[in-house]
Amino acid sequence: MADMEDIRKAFADELSSSETFAGLQQLKVKYLGKKGVLTSRLRLLSTIPAEERPAYGKLINDLKILIESALEEKEAGLKKTERDRNFALEALDVTLPGKYAVPGRSHPLSRVLKEITDIFVNMGFDVEVGPEVELDYYNFEALNIPRDHPARDMQDTFYITDDVIMRTQTSPVQVRTMEKRKPPLKIISPGKVYRCDADVTHSPMFHQVEGLMVDTDISFSDLKGVLEIFVHRMFSKDTPVRFRPSFFPFTEPSAEIDIGCILCGGSGCRVCKGSGWLEVLGAGMVHPRVFEMAGYDSELYTGFAFGLGVERITMLKYAIDDIRLFYENDTRFLRQF
Numbered sequence: 001m002a003d004m005e006d007i008r009k010a011f012a013d014e015l016s017s018s019e020t021f022a023g024l025q026q027l028k029v030k031y032l033g034k035k036g037v038l039t040s041r042l043r044l045l046s047t048i049p050a051e052e053r054p055a056y057g058k059l060i061n062d063l064k065i066l067i068e069s070a071l072e073e074k075e076a077g078l079k080k081t082e083r084d085r086n087f088a089l090e091a092l093d094v095t096l097p098g099k100y101a102v103p104g105r106s107h108p109l110s111r112v113l114k115e116i117t118d119i120f121v122n123m124g125f126d127v128e129v130g131p132e133v134e135l136d137y138y139n140f141e142a143l144n145i146p147r148d149h150p151a152r153d154m155q156d157t158f159y160i161t162d163d164v165i166m167r168t169q170t171s172p173v174q175v176r177t178m179e180k181r182k183p184p185l186k187i188i189s190p191g192k193v194y195r196c197d198a199d200v201t202h203s204p205m206f207h208q209v210e211g212l213m214v215d216t217d218i219s220f221s222d223l224k225g226v227l228e229i230f231v232h233r234m235f236s237k238d239t240p241v242r243f244r245p246s247f248f249p250f251t252e253p254s255a256e257i258d259i260g261c262i263l264c265g266g267s268g269c270r271v272c273k274g275s276g277w278l279e280v281l282g283a284g285m286v287h288p289r290v291f292e293m294a295g296y297d298s299e300l301y302t303g304f305a306f307g308l309g310v311e312r313i314t315m316l317k318y319a320i321d322d323i324r325l326f327y328e329n330d331t332r333f334l335r336q337f
Helices: 002-017 021-032 037-047 053-089 108-122 171-180 220-234 288-294 310-318 323-327
Strands: 133-135 164-166 185-194 205-215 241-248 251-260 277-286 302-309
Touching: 002 021, 002 037, 002 053, 021 037, 021 053, 037 053, 108 185, 108 205, 108 220, 108 310, 171 185, 171 205, 171 288, 171 302, 205 220, 205 310, 220 241, 220 251, 220 277, 220 302, 241 277, 251 302, 277 288, 277 310, 302 310, 310 323
Parallel strands: none
Antiparallel strands: 133 164, 185 205, 205 302, 241 251, 251 277, 277 302
8 A cells, every 4th residue: 555655646746747748648658558657566466465466456446547537637737728828829809890801893894795795685696605726717718818818927826736726806606606507697706816916905815796697688788787786885876987998808898887986076186096086896798708618608698797806895985095904903993993
């Protein structure tokens, strides 16, 4: 009994001075481990007289239970102390106001693209999309742009291989649609396009919306009517519209469409270069060669096509003079819309 009491006192002294989890683990190993103090005492039972063994074994077992309980209690106390210390270091003032989450909003290009799309959808046009990495055939050849045409110049087009490019226009979608659908059809094809060009009015990547209407009796007057409706809904019903003769390989006849300068009201300013007019899109009657490449009977069907740049329309609508502002992610600029 004196031996057990000495062990208990020694353990109590060491436990009171142990203030770390590592120290507690060392005590556990020292007293309860395979080579610990109590384990060694258990091995001595065989050397004790038989009549004294039960009492001595009970003393060892009671002391083991006491040591285990004391170690657990000490460990719980250390955990509470550490938790309280962490709470003190990481305390939060719940009375402080929360951080303001700035609400998101649509990018000006997205807003104008949706507005353009809605105008044409309301006129009965379907929306068609196609690949941005396009075959040379669909981007050029099927649109009556032969191999020696200047539009195929490496300075204008991103070539991946001799026959694969980043599309320079969304017109290939018109060809792909004609290959899978028979007239009559009315479609627009919004999307990203790519050209080797970059300055205050041009970007290597920009957005276009191109349209196509095909039937047996489509005329240039239909084209004028559709585009005038678009301009008046996009800007205002009082916006003047004029058509100027032009040239595009995939339309004949072709025209550039101008609107009265929305900044100076037609009186002449720096933006319209004193002319009172601003160019907004190109259009024309679909060239018979394009119909033939798509498998349409050019003697039976007629149609018109048009194309506009979304960035151009957005710049005019919001009086923006640098296209690069759309892609710089400057929140001071974007917050205005």
